Amino acid sequence: MTGVIVAGAGIAGAAAAGLLARRGLDVLVVDRDVGPGPAAAESLAPGALRVFAELGLSDRVREAGWRRNPGSTQYLGPGRPPWRSIFGGVPGHGYHVDRTDLRELLRRRAVELGARFRTAEVAGPLCDEAGAVTGVRLADGSAVEARAVVDATGVSRAVADGDGVSRAADSVLRARLGGVRIADAADRDHCVVAPVAGTATWCWLTPLAEDHLEIGRLERGAPTGAAPADWRACLRGTELDGLIEGTPVVLLPTVAERWTYPAPAAGGPGWAAAGDAAGVVEPVLSATSTLALLGAQAVAAAVAADALPTYTERYQRLLDVQGRYADIAFAGPDLPTVDAATRLLELTNSPATGGAVAHLREAMEGLRPLIDVAYPDGPVNAYLN
Numbered sequence: 001m002t003g004v005i006v007a008g009a010g011i012a013g014a015a016a017a018g019l020l021a022r023r024g025l026d027v028l029v030v031d032r033d034v035g036p037g038p039a040a041a042e043s044l045a046p047g048a049l050r051v052f053a054e055l056g057l058s059d060r061v062r063e064a065g066w067r068r069n070p071g072s073t074q075y076l077g078p079g080r081p082p083w084r085s086i087f088g089g090v091p092g093h094g095y096h097v098d099r100t101d102l103r104e105l106l107r108r109r110a111v112e113l114g115a116r117f118r119t120a121e122v123a124g125p126l127c128d129e130a131g132a133v134t135g136v137r138l139a140d141g142s143a144v145e146a147r148a149v150v151d152a153t154g155v156s157r158a159v160a161d162g163d164g165v166s167r168a169a170d171s172v173l174r175a176r177l178g179g180v181r182i183a184d185a186a187d188r189d190h191c192v193v194a195p196v197a198g199t200a201t202w203c204w205l206t207p208l209a210e211d212h213l214e215i216g217r218l219e220r221g222a223p224t225g226a227a228p229a230d231w232r233a234c235l236r237g238t239e240l241d242g243l244i245e246g247t248p249v250v251l252l253p254t255v256a257e258r259w260t261y262p263a264p265a266a267g268g269p270g271w272a273a274a275g276d277a278a279g280v281v282e283p284v285l286s287a288t289s290t291l292a293l294l295g296a297q298a299v300a301a302a303v304a305a306d307a308l309p310t311y312t313e314r315y316q317r318l319l320d321v322q323g324r325y326a327d328i329a330f331a332g333p334d335l336p337t338v339d340a341a342t343r344l345l346e347l348t349n350s351p352a353t354g355g356a357v358a359h360l361r362e363a364m365e366g367l368r369p370l371i372d373v374a375y376p377d378g379p380v381n382a383y384l385n
């Protein structure tokens with residue numbers, strides 16, 4: 001019997017595999033490995049650096065030349081000044097990084113630490129009579145038993161929900177642009193996010209390099225389908241359009257995909273989910289890839305300590321609170337709502353708390369309340385311990 005099976009070797013799975021192997025556990029990673037997937041920029045918050053440190057990757061990350069991410073800028077609607085969050089603490093920055101580079105670094109490290117990799121498609125969980133997960137079934141008809149299974153198969157949720165999950169009706173468009181940069185000096189290194197006035201649509205700019213941006217648009221409602229010929233048009237109606245300087249050259253193919261979805265559970269007997277497989281409340285506002293790394297760290301600790309239910313319960317509460325936050329952020333342009341969203345952003349992003357995701361991580365460890373403020377529907381006070 002294998003010690004732990006990690007299904008999926010994206011950011012969450014590769015990080016979890018390395019962290020489990022580092023703790024001396026026997027780890028088998030199973031990924032169907034269908035290629036690099038769409039190029040995508042990730043803006044990592046400083047919390048991710050602690051995961052790199054535990055993996056022994058701090059030096060390699062410093063040498064990788066990734067662009068530093070000192071904070072984020074969020075526009076909250078017309079007529080309101082942008083809210084700039086500067087990451088505090090030490091080192092006070094995360095990174096803007098290409099998802100493929102990050103995943104490859106994590107995979108290589110997991111192998112160095114002793115995790116084994118196998119290319120295969122996971123068809124679903126192997127369960128005992130009581131419904132506890134005891135391994136995985138593979139698409140070739142074979143099965144592998146394990147003491148614990150980590151589902152890190154992203155939106156597939158291959159262990160958690162073999163039949164697929166229902167995703168909210170939303171759509172994502174994005175492209176890589178060359179020859180352009182963010183014009184405003186205060187925002188030049190930030191991931192900048194803005195709503196399209198009067199809608200539940202958000203756009204973002206991620207500065208991967210000095211003259212190299214990813215632009216994106218997340219829409220609520222029916223998927224848009226075809227990508228536009230004019231990418232700048234995606235940003236119209238937002239403050240971001242005026243922030244781009246230079247003539248854009250589309251560097252990479254456009255991508256259209258559906259994303260946000262609820263997950264009914266982040267785990268159960270014998271298994272836990274990490275990364276997107278544990279649920280995606282909202283990919284633009286919730287620092288999801290940093291959460292994938294921090295979730296991997298938490299799940300590795302929980303597997304090693306035989307404490308999967310604690311991880312599952314905390315993670316689910318974290319997503320519930322994020323969901324309430326996303327509800328307010330998307331609720332519309334009325335001022336009390338925007339004020340409430342601003343207060344929540346300030347709380348989770350202030351220099352005093354060391355950045356949103358570092359705060360989330362400490363909340364997951366039970367060191368502090370996740371949110372403790374008043375907003376129009378009453379106080380939100382969510383403890384994750």
Ligand SMILES: Cc1cc2nc3c(=O)[nH]c(=O)nc-3n(C[C@H](O)[C@H](O)[C@H](O)COP(=O)(O)OP(=O)(O)OC[C@H]3O[C@@H](n4cnc5c(N)ncnc54)[C@H](O)[C@@H]3O)c2cc1C
Nearest residue numbers: 008010011012032043122153154156275276283287288289
């Ligand atoms: C529009 C958009 C913008 C985003 N922007 C940001 C951002 O700026 N900052 C940020 O922090 N995050 C961002 N994210 C989120 C981030 O990209 C994801 O959270 C992250 O990539 C999730 O990693 P993961 O390892 O959980 O899943 P994935 O990367 O999806 O990995 C899943 C792995 O499982 C494998 N797999 C799937 N099914 C099976 C199966 N049946 N059998 C075997 N293997 C399987 C796949 O091959 C893959 O390797 C964004 C997401 C979107 C959609």
